[in-house]
Amino acid sequence: MHRFFVDRKNISEEKKEIIIDYREDVKHIGKVLRLCKEDCIEVCDGNNNDYIGKIISISKSQIKLEILERKICDTEPQIQVALFQGIPKSSKMDMIVQKCTELGIYKIVPIITERTIVQLKDKKAEIKKIERWQKIADSAAKQCKRGIIPKVEAPLSFEEMLNSLADYDLKIIPYEQEKKVGLKNILSRNKEYKKIAIIIGPEGGFEYEEIIKAHNAGIVPIMLGPRILRTETAGLVALSVLMYEIGDLGGY
Template sequence: MAQPRIHVAAGFAPGGDLVLPEGPARHLALVLRLREGAAVTLFDGQGREAEARIVEAGRKRVVVRIEAVAEGRGESPLAVHLGQAISKGERMDYAIQKAVELGVAAITPLYTEHGDVRLKGDRAAKKLAHWQAVAASACEQCGRAVVPPVHPPLALADWLAGRDEALRLVLHPATSGALEAREAPADAALLIGPEGGLAEAEVAAAREAGFLPLSLGPRILRTETAPVVALSLLQYRFGDFA
């Protein structure tokens, strides 16, 4: 079994002991059934990793001893902010999970004209916490030590107003070579519409905000598939896939 990687939002001090929060503790002791002496990797979500060893493993309490601390790896040189139209259930989870695996730097769920999800109050808070947990779990799997923030949902117009990335792309049928003959930008914004697509007025607003249309070929992709393809292209062209 591969050595587990666990997200723990805490400071790491070599030689120090750390009592794990309930979630990670239950996962190690009750799901993976690890015992004293087992090695684990912790990461704080801000870029630091720690090699640790379990020194106490009970049903309600797990303590690890930090053996070494280092800067994590796995971050792309291209910082992509993904604006993803909110979709229902597992489709949104999938989009967030795969975007994190593909090196995205930040994600903002978006309300769009053709989107059919609206979140308010406690439901919005619970959904945002769930999405952030999906991002953290993806980091555990893919080896990243930085957990990208999933920002609170915004109306598309508000998200567009805050964009100043060097390269801004909106998925939309087009013939322009949006990725061709360009120097590698430091950052990029990527806009993905809902299942029914962006309204023409929304595409026009994106164009006015400096977004270039990007086509992903002759087939229509689902809203959760589109970020996977687009981010792969961006990482290949400007990031760390080459």
């Protein structure tokens, strides 16, 4: 069944009615999918509530649904994981956003480090990039039936990122020079983490001084295995291991 997200204000459980008025979704439902009155679609409010709605009217500006069923979405992990990703070259960030959304990421924050090659020329270019990445997250969240849409936030400098991590239970930074501390070992010490931050460097990794600053800020350098992973691989691996260890991937 086709799935769409709507703002909570567009759902009236009292009237048993949902209004879809996001222009691209209206066009997609009517023109691309060619759905008609009496067809049913799945709708999520972005806050873990799912609805089955039957189309009762279609216009160019909105689609009205009758609520047939409401249920709690069961696809969200029990922990909130944020990825702080050094901005990579080319379209690598597109893939990172898409796949991390599929794996259960809570939010993604691009970061600018010493070795970041990509330069966002101005605020307009930055906004355009964020809008693109957010659309990719939106689409991936629909496809994999997420209960929320992960937010792609505005880029932070490395220092700004360090100052934003106070409320995380665990903060990890994969580093190729770390040879002893592994992610599995850290997770075995405490299974009660609720908010976890993963910090990934761009191509070329982090400067040693950045690792020292991160360590001083309570971020744990870890190894992800004996091989050096690309920037677009490292975050996905760390996230996958986290989800597996909490039982979100591979069963309990």
